[in-house]
Amino acid sequence: MQERDVESATADGRMPVFITAPEHDAPHATVIVYMDGPGIREELRDMARRIGTVGILRDAAQPVLP
Numbered sequence: 001m002q003e004r005d006v007e008s009a010t011a012d013g014r015m016p017v018f019i020t021a022p023e024h025d026a027p028h029a030t031v032i033v034y035m036d037g038p039g040i041r042e043e044l045r046d047m048a049r050r051i052g053t054v055g056i057l058r059d060a061a062q063p064v065l066p
Contacts, residue, residue, distance in 0.1 A: 001052045003045075018045055020052030028055060 002021045007014045018040050022028060031051055035044060 001049065003049065003052070016040060018048060020048040022052060022055045024055075026055075 001023060002019075004019050006017050006019060008017050009015075016039075033044060033047065035041070
């Protein structure tokens with residue numbers, strides 16, 4: 001499984017994003033899970049890893065709030 005932290009540009013600034021993906025290069029379904037509290041916590045990273053191992057591209061995003 002691949003995983004990485006990136007930043008995505010938004011109209012309101014930069015948004016931290018944690019991405020997991022399967023090792024194989026095939027079309028993948030994408031799941032976006034937004035943070036539910038104080039940001040991207042380790043619990044959300046673990047959830048992303050579990051989903052990523054079954055062949056789904058997973059994106060945990062922390063919205064930028066004005």
